Amino acid sequence: MNKKVTLKSIAKELDVSISTVSKALKDSPEISKDTKQKIKAFAKFYNYKPNNIALSLKNRKTKTLGIIIPEIVHHFFTTVIKGIEQVANDEGYNVIVCLSNNSFDKEVINMEILANGSTDGFIMSVAKETQQKKDYHHLVETINQGMPVVMFDRMIPEINCDKVIIDDKKGARQAVQFLIDKGAKKVALLTTVDYVSVGKLRTTGYLECLESNDLPIDESLILKIEDMDHYAEKIEEFLKQTSCDSIFAVNEHFAVEAIRALRTQGKSVPEDVSVIAFTDGELSKHFIPSLTTINQKGLEMGATAAKLLIDKLERPEDEKELYQTVILETSLIERESTK
């Protein structure tokens, strides 16, 4: 069997992290000279080809866009891909998708594979672990090598590149204000942990809206969920101990589980508790009661990201460093889950 040497196999062999190998091969000052020498020698011996092949291929267009997303069984991300595909097809580009599974190492490996002459540039939403680690060397290096990157949804403010986001903070304020306008006094928040940028922004929007309406901030009304495997149980447990008149959930799955949990407590939605969620998923439309939502604009986000990337690819060399952040306006879709 022919074995290909990869970042992963070098890391394993030398008992260092993938990130260290990747940085060493790119001659990063963060890595000691000794370590760099060892890694480079090893890579050379096994004929490892780092992705600066991309550099030499800079003038060869593949007409292919690389997408890296954290999850695939996720309606929002697949909708974004659909939006990207539509624009890419119209403009004569193909699309290749890779998944990071929210793992930093997989994200680094995916970029390495796709930058290796398969694609002209990237559209990506970063892995949870990357946001947590704050290690962005793979992104910086890829951009420095001349491959444009467009980030959407979960982006990194410090990185210089094109970005497409929705105004998560404003969307959250919009949701909570809607509940307050309908008479809510005790709004519970079902959110993710803070290192997920969109979760944090939506949490901030919630807090700001309570403050601007002179409502007290009650920590016991806030549930931050880390582990997506057992969120249903956590929401059920939380709602047993919490008395609220309405709920703002940062995604539709949290909202649906909240409705289910309330029902087992003998409470109805929206009669006893109103529920509103961030999403443009399938469940919201079909669930009974259908969910009032803040629309995440997945299709539009994908289409905008593809336009930004193609525009950058087809622009003359000296204009490539003008970056923009497009902020899409969220909209509130009123359905049956709120009074």
Next chain:
Amino acid sequence: MNKKVTLKSIAKELDVSISTVSKALKDSPEISKDTKQKIKAFAKFYNYKPNNIALSLKNRKTKTLGIIIPEIVHHFFTTVIKGIEQVANDEGYNVIVCLSNNSFDKEVINMEILANGSTDGFIMSVAKETQQKKDYHHLVETINQGMPVVMFDRMIPEINCDKVIIDDKKGARQAVQFLIDKGAKKVALLTTVDYVSVGKLRTTGYLECLESNDLPIDESLILKIEDMDHYAEKIEEFLKQTSCDSIFAVNEHFAVEAIRALRTQGKSVPEDVSVIAFTDGELSKHFIPSLTTINQKGLEMGATAAKLLIDKLERPEDEKELYQTVILETSLIERESTK
């Protein structure tokens, strides 16, 4: 701007189909000598590189699996990808996904791109249009060039390769028998057009089950849906004109729209009409009433396909031509939508 010559641009330039260009470059006897010469000359002049690059790279392993699926905003396909990813990760392989959007041309182009040194083999579910056209040259050529292909779900019986399917016919019989056992006499069928292989098999299973129970086959109880854009209206219209005591739907979207349509007619599920669907989607679990379903085994299908492909890639050369078809057993999950 540097323009890359693609199958598509050659086809456009010479005003022939992508399939003709692809066949001509592979020296297919189906294409006239004149046309072949013209296409080859053009391709050579513009330095087009056909995918038999893959041939020369036969001994270079990329450790990457290529997946081609017809649709991405589709819970079943994303679940299959998740299943593939899990096995691929465990075995040290990466995964790249491309979409055909159910277009034959896009499927041909995707295979061309991925076979071009990016992947070691394919896992795919073919486009509706490919099944309709019955043009499989791209699949045959890829396999002949030594790139293994594993087909799942929508597969082509005539092609010699590994396959993973569920027993659609048996699953359909299982669903209809379940309804009949609960007392159904008039079972309506909501299905797709016949050229979609799984739709056809499920339709056959439905017909066989009625026959074996001595129930009459009533064409007015069968709705075949082609255009997925307006299926809700079609189902509503159909159910207005049809009187049935139960419904078998080949996917959960048809089932959910049927329940909605029945409700507007003042009928309850399962009290007035029982509903059962093929799926392992999200809606089935969360919808109220939750749906009784025939499980499509998406995760298992993906995992099995990945195992078959990796096994083939790592097998000695002389054993590569032993193909197998794995048939996964469906199971019936009883929930609230049936009596």
